[in-house]
Amino acid sequence: MIALWILIALITAAALALLLFPLFRRPADQPDRTDFDATVYREQLKEVELDLGRGLLSGAEATAARTEIQRRLLAVREAADAKASGAAASPAASRLGLSAVIAVAVPVGAVALYLHLGQPGIPDFPLAARKAPAVAAGGRGDMEELASRLAERLAQSPDDIKGWLLLARTYKTLQNYQGAAEAYRRALQIDNRPGISVDYAEVLMLLADGAVTAEGREIFRRVRASDPFNPKARYYLGMDKAQQGDVRGALRDWVDLVTVSADQVPWLDLVRRQIDSMAEEAGIDPASIKPTAEALDLAKSLAKLETAAPMPDRQQIEAIRAMAEKLAAKLADRPGDAEGWSRLARAYETLGETEKASRALKRAAAKK
Known part of the structure; x- marks a missing residue:
């Protein structure tokens, strides 16, 4: 029993040292x-x-x-x-008084509490088991509350496209993929831009444990047709082929993706490593997988854009607007040109005319 009290005294002294030391040094600035x-x-x-x-x-x-x-x-x-300008350091006398209170209250209170509640025979409750629920509930609770408030606001403003997209991303972060999918569906009812469609198809994959679903496959194909430079659509269509056992087809899709992508995009090395890894597993020489003619043509057009002399913003906008007007006039005579409607939608998106872009995309989808 004496050994126990000696141990308690040592622990109390150590605890007091930890508590009192900060009071006798200059307080450091703390993030707020x-x-x-x-x-x-x-x-x-x-x-x-x-x-x-x-x-x-x-x-x-x-x-x-x-x-x-x-x-x-x-x-x-x-x-x-x-x-910062209004803050003032605590007076030394206050720190000294607080130190005296702690020096007396901590040991006396600890001993009194132990004498009243202490039961040395009770087994220990591991620290990890105590901390796990608190850690899991920490930041997640705040995000769930934010998502709940946002959903309530969207119930009053159902046409807020930015709100639906924010809600979808929040649900995705919370791994509430069903909620994220529903939020993306509501966003697509307002604006079916390719970027939103691809994000929706990606959430469908998460709901299917990483498998490309039939609906997602159709979305990726539609987006690639309207926007052949879209990296997610090309990557996931390759993954779909890999999941179905068509390794060469998957590698060809990813080689095409590398071919039509600019050299400075940050994910290019990841795709190349994926190609090398899958080719090695399948016993295929990656150099034997050549890009398709379509990808080579797209790469040439991309190279021309990158080497073209930059135009002033206003001049570029006027050029795009003139091109859009000419294309819209042609489509009035040839309304069945799905690719033309897709190009017109991209032009309107560049000009920031989202409603016209949405209508053009609907016309393109209806003609396919």
């Missing part, structure tokens, strides 16, 4: 809520750039989103500056 908010807004700015690059936002929408996020970031910084 404003730091977290600033980080969130910076991540949102990155998301805007990603959505702009994937075609989910027009140039005007991206500019408006950036302006709003930067306004909030500035407000956070101003709040942080005001808080």
